[in-house]
Structures are given as structure tokens and as C-alpha cells.
Amino acid sequence: xxxxxxxxxxxxxxxxxxxxxxxxxxxxxxxxxxxxxxxxVACTDTLVAGIHFLPDTAPEDLGWRALAVNLxxxxxxxxxxxxxxxxxxxxxxxxxxxxxxxxxxxxLARAHGVALVGGDTTQGPLAVTVTALGxxxxxxxxxxxxxxxxxxxxxxxxxxxxxxxxxGLRDGNFGSGRTTVAPALLTAxxxxxxxxxxxxxxxGIATACIDVSDGLLADLGHVCALSGVGAELDADALxxxxxxxxxFEHAACIDMALAGGDNYELCFTAPAARAAEVARVLAQVPGxxxxxxxxxxxxxxxxxxxHGARVVTRSAGWEHFAR
Amino acid sequence: xxxxxxxxxxxxxxxxxxxxxxxxxxxxxxxxxxxxxxxxVACTDTLVAGIHFLPDTAPEDLGWRALAVNLxxxxxxxxxxxxxxxxxxxxxxxxxxxxxxxxxxxxLARAHGVALVGGDTTQGPLAVTVTALGxxxxxxxxxxxxxxxxxxxxxxxxxxxxxxxxxGLRDGNFGSGRTTVAPALLTAxxxxxxxxxxxxxxxGIATACIDVSDGLLADLGHVCALSGVGAELDADALxxxxxxxxxFEHAACIDMALAGGDNYELCFTAPAARAAEVARVLAQVPGxxxxxxxxxxxxxxxxxxxHGARVVTRSAGWEHFAR
Numbered sequence: 001x002x003x004x005x006x007x008x009x010x011x012x013x014x015x016x017x018x019x020x021x022x023x024x025x026x027x028x029x030x031x032x033x034x035x036x037x038x039x040x041v042a043c044t045d046t047l048v049a050g051i052h053f054l055p056d057t058a059p060e061d062l063g064w065r066a067l068a069v070n071l072x073x074x075x076x077x078x079x080x081x082x083x084x085x086x087x088x089x090x091x092x093x094x095x096x097x098x099x100x101x102x103x104x105x106x107x108l109a110r111a112h113g114v115a116l117v118g119g120d121t122t123q124g125p126l127a128v129t130v131t132a133l134g135x136x137x138x139x140x141x142x143x144x145x146x147x148x149x150x151x152x153x154x155x156x157x158x159x160x161x162x163x164x165x166x167x168g169l170r171d172g173n174f175g176s177g178r179t180t181v182a183p184a185l186l187t188a189x190x191x192x193x194x195x196x197x198x199x200x201x202x203x204g205i206a207t208a209c210i211d212v213s214d215g216l217l218a219d220l221g222h223v224c225a226l227s228g229v230g231a232e233l234d235a236d237a238l239x240x241x242x243x244x245x246x247x248f249e250h251a252a253c254i255d256m257a258l259a260g261g262d263n264y265e266l267c268f269t270a271p272a273a274r275a276a277e278v279a280r281v282l283a284q285v286p287g288x289x290x291x292x293x294x295x296x297x298x299x300x301x302x303x304x305x306x307h308g309a310r311v312v313t314r315s316a317g318w319e320h321f322a323r
Numbered sequence: 324x325x326x327x328x329x330x331x332x333x334x335x336x337x338x339x340x341x342x343x344x345x346x347x348x349x350x351x352x353x354x355x356x357x358x359x360x361x362x363x364v365a366c367t368d369t370l371v372a373g374i375h376f377l378p379d380t381a382p383e384d385l386g387w388r389a390l391a392v393n394l395x396x397x398x399x400x401x402x403x404x405x406x407x408x409x410x411x412x413x414x415x416x417x418x419x420x421x422x423x424x425x426x427x428x429x430x431l432a433r434a435h436g437v438a439l440v441g442g443d444t445t446q447g448p449l450a451v452t453v454t455a456l457g458x459x460x461x462x463x464x465x466x467x468x469x470x471x472x473x474x475x476x477x478x479x480x481x482x483x484x485x486x487x488x489x490x491g492l493r494d495g496n497f498g499s500g501r502t503t504v505a506p507a508l509l510t511a512x513x514x515x516x517x518x519x520x521x522x523x524x525x526x527g528i529a530t531a532c533i534d535v536s537d538g539l540l541a542d543l544g545h546v547c548a549l550s551g552v553g554a555e556l557d558a559d560a561l562x563x564x565x566x567x568x569x570x571f572e573h574a575a576c577i578d579m580a581l582a583g584g585d586n587y588e589l590c591f592t593a594p595a596a597r598a599a600e601v602a603r604v605l606a607q608v609p610g611x612x613x614x615x616x617x618x619x620x621x622x623x624x625x626x627x628x629x630h631g632a633r634v635v636t637r638s639a640g641w642e643h644f645a646r
Contacts, residue, residue, distance in 0.1 A: 022362060022461070023464070023466060026467075026549070027400070027466050027467050027468075027549075028366060028396040028397075028399040028400050028467070028532075028533060028534060029364045029365055029366035029396050029397060029399075029400045029402065029455075029457075030364070030365045030366065031362045031363070031364060031400070031459070031464050032362060032363040032364075032365060033362055033363070033461075034357040034363050036359045036360065037359065039345060039354045039355060039356055040354070040355040040356070040357050040363060040456075041352045041353070041354060041355075042352055042353045042355060042406070042408060042440065042441055042454075042456065043352035043353065043408070043441055044408040044409075044410050044441055044442070044443055044452070044454055045410070045443050046410040046412055046443050046445045046447075046452065047445075048412055048445050048446065048447030048448075049447075050447070051445060051446050051447050052445070073351040073352050074351075074352060076351040076352075077350070077351050077352045077354070079352065083365070085365060085366070085367040085454055086367075087367050087368070087369040087410075087452045089369055089371055089450060117365065118365055118366055118367055119367070120367055120368050120369050120452075122369045122371050122374060122375070123371065124369075124371030124372075124373070124374050124448065124450060125371075125447065125448040125450075127412060127447060127448075127450060129367070129369065129410045129443075129452040131365075131367055131408055131454040132352075133363075133365065134352075136354070138345070138356075141346070141354050143346060143350050144349075144350050144351070145350075209351075210351060211351060226349070226350075
């Protein structure tokens with residue numbers, strides 16, 4: 001299979017022409033101009049069919065999602081996205097699949113001004129690996145290491161929607177009174193929105209940040225482990241979408257919000273005294289923000305209900321799509 | 324499966340500590356310092372079990388090779404390698420496999436001062452995607468586009484060894500009088516040497532450059548297509564290793580040298596008047612260099628024997644490992 005079919009399909013759909021791309025797709029490697037004085041931010045993530053997405057996922061959604069999960073990592077660093085490289089493995093050359101995949105990838109790339117600068121198309125079991133590259137001024141990146149006891153904990157957007165959609169698609173558990181997955185939940189699963197604007201707005205404010213890919217408890221747990229602190233969450237404060245609340249009982253919503261993966265919201269910490277500033281700088285960005293708890297001395301993450309009782313989730317973190 | 328097992332194994336084996344890595348593995352993304360005034364060079368390549376390598380390839384060799392094929396792309400650009408990101412997909416968590424894979428990857432990384440700065444380990448059919456990042460001063464990169472009629476064509480090292488090893492391992496065709504694959508051929512297949520020193524030495528001299536991953540005819544064909552020229556090769560001038568010459572008949576050696584993939588040598592063009600300079604700057608780098616033909620007006624690549632007759636190869640380019 002030629003990699004040129006994919007690349008032509010992507011080129012045809014992507015109007016992102018960045019002046020900092022000196023040489024793009026079509027040579028042994030791309031040549032890129034990182035602005036003087038900025039740090040390069042780099043991450044890579046793989047999606048494997050049957051593990052990270054259902055095998056019948058629409059190609060457009062897969063293309064979007066493969067880029068989204070990587071842009072979400074850049075968002076969590078407070079980075080400005082610039083370029084991406086794409087390695088797509090397909091069982092056979094399927095022009096229509098490639099076309100549709102390219103359309104979804106390019107739609108998100110255009111939305112954030114990301115140029116595709118390299119690619120590799122290979123034959124094999126369906127999987128996608130994207131490498132995303134961006135920039136940040138030195139000392140301004142958000143990391144997982146700076147949370148301090150007394151900091152407040154926040155999350156963007158809403159939690160649990162994606163895993164709720166998965167319960168429907170994979171298990172036929174659509175929630176009360178429904179026979180299909182609510183459209184808003186499907187959108188959360190298939191078209192996650194990387195919170196790039198929020199990440200940029202949080203430079204100089206957030207003390208630590210991570211994107212919620214494995215589930216809130218698990219991901220905030222990474223922040224706590226690396227920062228040497230613990231966290232307490234107010235279960236009733238967790239932001240849940242109207243679609244989720246209308247579909248599942250309260251306890252199930254809380255469970256999904258705490259443990260469900262694939263949210264791609266940002267969970268971050270900031271000094272409690274700056275909570276109003278956090279609300280102000282994020283007022284204009286998509287998704288909004290909710291204050292959900294606090295960083296404490298110690299270790300581990302616990303969620304408590306309004307009575308102070310610990311909320312125990314059914315699962316600890318990210319679930320495989322394949323059960 | 325946790326990605327930390329792999330990453331710890333790699334960390335334990337890699338002593339590459341680069342001062343330009345502000346933040347390495349363990350956060351949402353790496354933070355890297357590209358030297359002011361240099362361009363970033365980026366490429367990505369995937370190896371899939373049964374397609375790009377035999378399923379029983381030793382994990383050490385797979386780790387080496389996954390990095391080597393990407394460093395080879397940087398070499399072809401005349402770039403200095405700096406960092407790599409690794410996405411490894413494994414059917415199940417096999418600590419011993421990961422350990423051995425890490426050893427091979429780290430051995431090559433150390434040899435070229437490359438720091439592993441990001442990774443993702445996922446469950447699924449065995450495959451590896453590496454993204455390699457390096458630097459080059461603006462205007463100094465070698466591309467596929469600058470070959471001109473009258474230029475001489477060169478190749479580093481020797482050609483055909485890797486595919487000869489594949490014929491043995493895959494097909495039981497070991498060559499005359501042999502019942503196993505000659506060790507030197509196996510090494511060429513399993514431990515390709517990215518020609519980074521040659522790429523650096525060719526800055527300002529080569530007019531076009533590519534690495535021979537798909538086969539000499541195919542890869543030089545890419546250079547010719549992008550440069551708007553043709554090429555004529557002297558079949559008898561093609562560099563063939565002593566091991567290959569001792570194992571296969573002359574015609575078979577020429578065929579493998581022209582069409583065999585996985586060589587990872589550099590094929591490049593330079594003004595004919597600078598042939599002595601080419602020889603001089605490459606005299607000290609591993610592999611050496613051979614003058615194998617010339618760029619002509621027109622299009623396409625032909626190889627001719629000493630009588631001027633066109634040499635026709637059995638295959639046009641890269642062969643799948645799986646037949």
C-alpha cells in the first residue's frame with residue numbers, strides 16, 4: 001500500500017499552511033521552524049482497534065480522535081499546537097476508509113491550525129499512532145509536579161459522557177428508558193474536544209495539570225504521586241452533562257465521572273486564593289470549569305459525598321473497550 | 324498494561340542524559356530545547372510484525388531496528404539526531420520481551436546520543452512506531468529535490484545484504500553451499516546502521532539524498548521524480564559485501580543490490596566535479612562510499628551492465644516480509 005494515497009487525501013482536505021513548515025510531507029523527514037526562545041513540546045499516543053476504540057468506529061471519528069488524544073496532551077502542558085505526524089496501519093488499502101479517516105483528522109487539524117508534516121501508512125491490524133508537536137515559552141509549561149497542599153482542584157467541561165456512550169455501544173446499557181445512546185454522549189466519545197484554549201489560559205495560574213484520559217481518580221492520582229500530595233474531591237460537585245444526568249441515576253453518573261476514561265478534559269490545581277481568577281480566565285473558553293476539590297498533605301485521591309462518606313467506584317480507572 | 328514497565332526498562336538501560344531535555348518521560352508531553360536558529364527535523368515510521376519484520380525476530384533486534392529506520396531518515400536529511408518517542412504495541416505484557424526490546428533500542432540510542440523522551444505502551448498486535456527528532460541549520464538539510472543532470476550518483480556501504488538474509492530466513496534460500504544465513508548478512512538485516520555521520524558530512528555537498536529503505540531503484544526513483552531528472556546506474560559498480568558475493572551468484576547479487584529493501588544506506592547525488600571531495604569527506608565515516616552512476620535529463624532509473632545492456636530486476640522494490 002502506498003502512503004501517498006493517504007497523504008494526498010489528507011492534503012486535499014487540509015488547508016493548514018503554516019509558514020513554519022519549511023518542508024512537509026514527501027521527503028525523508030519534515031523541516032520545521034520552532035520559534036526562537038520557545039521550547040518544543042512532543043507527545044505520542046496509539047489507538048488500537050478493539051482496545052482503544054470499537055472496531056466499527058466510523059473512520060471520520062477515528063481520524064478526529066487519533067489527533068484529539070494527542071492535542072489533549074499538548075493542552076495539558078499549556079502548549080500551543082503546531083504540527084503532527086501520523087502513522088496509520090490498515091489491514092488493506094481501502095481508499096474510501098482513508099478518505100473518510102482523512103476528513104475527520106483534517107477537520108480537527110484545521111480547527112486548531114495544526115499542519116500534518118509527516119506520515120507512514122503500513123499494512124497490518126488497524127491502529128493509529130499520532131505524534132503531536134507544539135511550543136511553549138520556557139518556564140510556562142504546565143506539568144504534573146507542582147500541586148501543593150491547599151491548592152484547589154478544578155476540571156474543565158463535564159465528566160463521564162464518553163464512558164456512558166461506551167456502556168451503550170458495547171454493552172447495550174443505554175440508561176433508563178432509552179434504546180439508543182444519547183447523541184450528546186456519542187459526540188463526547190467520538191469527537192473529544194482537546195482543551196487547548198484552556199491550557200493556554202492556565203499558563204502562570206495552574207500549579208499542575210493533566211488531561212483526563214484514564215479517568216479522573218487515576219489521572220489526578222498521577223498528579224498527586226508526582227507532586228507528593230493527596231487530594232479530596234467533592235463528589236456532588238463533579239460536573240455532569242444534562243445528557244448524562246437525564247440518562248443514568250445520580251450514583252451511576254458520579255461513578256462514571258470519577259472512573260470513566262476518554263474524557264479528555266483538563267484536571268488542574270491552582271492556589272485556592274486564585275479560584276476567582278481561574279473562573280475568569282476560563283469563562284470565555286469552550287467547556288467552562290468547575291471547582292471540584294482540594295489538594296491535601298499525604299497521598300492518594302478520595303471522593304466524598306455531602307455527608308463526608310467516601311465514595312467507592314466500581315472500577316479504578318480506564319477500561320479497555322474490549323472486555 | 325502499564326507503560327511504566329517499558330519506560331523503566333528503557334531508563335535503566337539508557338544513560339543518555341541530554342541537557343536539552345527540560346522534561347522527559349512521565350508527564351503529558353516532553354519539553355525540549357531546539358537550539359536557536361536551527362530547524363527541527365521530524366519523521367515517523369512503523370514496523371508491523373509479519374510485514375516489516377519476521378514474527379520471531381529477537382526483541383533486541385526489533386528495538387534496535389525500530390529506532391534505526393527512523394534515524395536513517397534523519398541521516399538522509401543531514402540532520403543531527405537528538406530525541407525519540409516510542410509507541411510499542413504488544414499482545415500482552417511480557418516483562419522479558421520489554422526488557423530485551425529496551426536493551427536493543429537503548430544500545431543504538433546511546434551510540435548516537437539520542438534521548439528517549441516519550442512513550443506509549445498499548446495492548447494489541449505487535450507493532451512499533453518511533454518518531455525521531457533532530458536538528459539542522461536552515462538551508463543545510465539534504466532533500467530529495469535537488470538532483471541535476473550531470474550529477475554523479477553515490478551510495479554508502481553495501482547493498483543487498485538485508486534482503487539476502489530475508490531470503491534465507493523466510494524462504495530457506497541460503498545461497499550456494501550454505502545451510503544457514505551468513506552471519507554478516509543477518510547483521511545487516513537485524514542491526515542496520517543509520518548513516519548519520521555520512522549525512523552530516525554531506526551537508527553542502529550532496530544535491531539530493533534519500534535512504535535506501537525500499538530498494539535502490541525505487542528510492543533513487545523518488546529522488547528522480549521529485550528532482551525532475553532520470554538516472555543511469557552502472558550495475559557492475561554496485562557495492563556488494565564479501566559475504567553476499569561469497570553466497571550468491573553475481574547476477575543474483577546485482578538483483579538484490581538494485582531491488583532489495585531494508586538496506587538503510589544513503590543514496591545521494593553531487594556534482595560530478597566534486598566526486599573526489601565526496602570520497603574525501605566520507606573516507607573517515609563507517610561504511611564508505613561508492614560512485615554508482617549519473618543523473619541524466621529525462622525520467623526513470625535504469626541500470627546497465629558493462630556492455631550497456633539494461634539490467635532487469637525480478638522485483639521492482641520493497642518486498643513484504645510476509646509473502
